[in-house]
Amino acid sequence: MYSEDSTADTEAAARIETALPLSFMIHQLSLKLAAQARAVIARHGDLTLPHWRVIRVIGMEAADGSTAIRKVLDFDKSQFSKTVNQLQARGLVAIADHPTDKRQFRLSLTPAGRDALDQLRPALDARQAFLMQALTPEEQAVIRSALVKLGQAAEITDFPTGKTP
């Protein structure tokens, strides 16, 4: 049996990777993490990735307004609407009227939804710990603030450049 990859191409890829822009690296990391999360979820339950994300945040019980939850996840409002309605149809999430804003809802987990969360959370928390463990203490200390700063910088579309029309 030969190696997992054809070595020459993989080496060439590794060489180039060190010169790639940060945005490429983050995109690729995001794809890998999504694939890993799907693999874990598939082993311990049958949720899709966006379903899991929504349930995870509702389960934190730090907010219940639909808008607050949607903004935490940075979901597109269209996709969020569809995902939440699918979760309601599957009986995992309950939708109630919002006390002060008639446009939005209050979201909460049904008992079945909490079961799904409890079933998946240990594995995904272990994964989270595993990811952090892969970093040095110094990297662990700065990674979150770095990602937050990049997120803020990513929201600016007219940054300093000599060519913006």
Added chain:
Amino acid sequence: MYSEDSTADTEAAARIETALPLSFMIHQLSLKLAAQARAVIARHGDLTLPHWRVIRVIGMEAADGSTAIRKVLDFDKSQFSKTVNQLQARGLVAIADHPTDKRQFRLSLTPAGRDALDQLRPALDARQAFLMQALTPEEQAVIRSALVKLGQAAEITDFPTGKTP
């Protein structure tokens, strides 16, 4: 005029965000960076984001085998196939036989492809510089290695956990 967001929900979102798993943060950052890149590309050309990524790497001229380029980008081979064929149809990329492997191709930019690259690269390089500038020197020093390590950790699907069946 009132503020950009309804403040209460946004504040709640910000409060929760600090407790989100790393994988959520990276996913959201990736979405924001993609949106920013699309905005910049739309101002300076008419490529799609995957088209741009492929052209950017071919233009580095560090490799020309289709497999090497595909692995650098970590594209799914299906998506890569479709994207490259679209680029060829638009006359931006040339496809030639690979010298030693009849399964793959050699990829290169046509003059039109190089024009597209030259037209977009200044703006996107400026963006890259802007992103790095948002980080402290310490963060700049460790961010790449941290992302690489996370990428490696993300490729492992059976990490230590007490519940894997």
Added chain:
DNA sequence: ACGATAAGGTTGACATCTCCACCTCATTGA
């Protein structure tokens, strides 16, 4: 040599994400 195994590419089905138009409700300011 030669069969077994696996990589590379293509295709089609499907999931996820983005964008736009539309409607309702909330907030602002005159």
Added chain:
DNA sequence: TCAATGAGGTGGAGATGTCAACCTTATCGT
């Protein structure tokens, strides 16, 4: 009070990403 503006949610179209089946070609072990 009320018109203007903007936020929240829905639905649909299209882009992007994922996955599985298939064929061809390359590599491995015998």
